[in-house]
Amino acid sequence: MTVSLMAQDGAQDGARNVTQGTKGLRDSLGQNSRGWDLHCHTVFSDGTFSPTDLIRMASEQGLAGVAISDHDTIAGWSEAKEASTRYGVPLIRGTEITAQHDHGRVSVHVLAYLYDCEDAHVLGLYEEMRQRRLERARAMVEKLSADYPISWASVMEQVHEGDATTVGRPHIADALVAAGVYETRSDAFAGIISAKSPYYIPVFSPRVATVVRALKDAGGVVVLAHSGAPSRNRSLLTDEDIEFFACQCGLDGLEVWHRDNPPEQRERLLGLAERYDLLVTGGSDWHGAGKPNVLGENTTDEQTVQEIIRRGRIRVLP
Numbered sequence: 001m002t003v004s005l006m007a008q009d010g011a012q013d014g015a016r017n018v019t020q021g022t023k024g025l026r027d028s029l030g031q032n033s034r035g036w037d038l039h040c041h042t043v044f045s046d047g048t049f050s051p052t053d054l055i056r057m058a059s060e061q062g063l064a065g066v067a068i069s070d071h072d073t074i075a076g077w078s079e080a081k082e083a084s085t086r087y088g089v090p091l092i093r094g095t096e097i098t099a100q101h102d103h104g105r106v107s108v109h110v111l112a113y114l115y116d117c118e119d120a121h122v123l124g125l126y127e128e129m130r131q132r133r134l135e136r137a138r139a140m141v142e143k144l145s146a147d148y149p150i151s152w153a154s155v156m157e158q159v160h161e162g163d164a165t166t167v168g169r170p171h172i173a174d175a176l177v178a179a180g181v182y183e184t185r186s187d188a189f190a191g192i193i194s195a196k197s198p199y200y201i202p203v204f205s206p207r208v209a210t211v212v213r214a215l216k217d218a219g220g221v222v223v224l225a226h227s228g229a230p231s232r233n234r235s236l237l238t239d240e241d242i243e244f245f246a247c248q249c250g251l252d253g254l255e256v257w258h259r260d261n262p263p264e265q266r267e268r269l270l271g272l273a274e275r276y277d278l279l280v281t282g283g284s285d286w287h288g289a290g291k292p293n294v295l296g297e298n299t300t301d302e303q304t305v306q307e308i309i310r311r312g313r314i315r316v317l318p
Helices: 051-061 077-087 120-144 152-156 169-178 185-190 208-217 239-248 263-276 302-311
Strands: 004-009 014-019 036-040 065-071 091-101 106-113 221-225 253-257 279-282
Touching: 036 091, 036 106, 036 279, 036 302, 051 065, 051 077, 065 106, 077 091, 091 120, 091 208, 091 302, 106 208, 120 152, 120 169, 120 208, 152 169, 169 185, 208 221, 208 239, 221 279, 239 263, 253 263, 263 279, 279 302
Parallel strands: 036 065, 065 091, 221 253, 253 279
Antiparallel strands: 004 014, 091 106, 106 221
């Protein structure tokens, strides 16, 4: 299948128009209309704004639509649905799932869109992952509290939706910011809660193949997020890894247009998308005040979104 793909990248002052199946076509000049931001987080995971705020801001910015993609949960879907109807902003319901590959050598984030939210296998997977995240966060806070002004109570003050929130390192980071240890969440992630820190504790993550197959079985459209980002992993997924996920597990696409994918990795991912007939998507990875990422800074074109909608089990809203 040949699909025309367009993504707007604010960091590059323009838009890229990429057509799968056409070798060498990478960049084009000119202005494009605002597309869909398919990678957004809310207070139901590690974002700082509600789903209603997300939809309202998307409306104010004139985005064609957005996807809610909180970590390992569907808890924000209901509010996002109501806001989509209220503001008339098209919404794709999704989730970002943390997985691992090659015995933990590579941490991989998987974006899944428009899947059956009542699928027992998927919901059970989320429940286990969220519980493991919570236990890991408690253990890290216990270690940190011996040397820094942080407690579990101060971390929970950063959690805005109670038990419905996927609690993790971002909330620890926010507690450290509130205590004056760091100025920003990003500083904390670069410091004592980084994977290189003595306070860091690994967390359970299922294998990528397990996640992709589970979400495909639930009728989802599955995309690997920011898989060319060296700032996130010392080792990246290889071409052979992506071939396996595409050809053996049913992977649908690659998130190419993301601020953490440098130009050479974007080129590589575009080539792999062409080779294995994968969709190319873009998203901001917006977290509100939690990260510098700007809503709509990277987007996905309408034709690609329509293909995602065609493949998904549940409908786009409103």
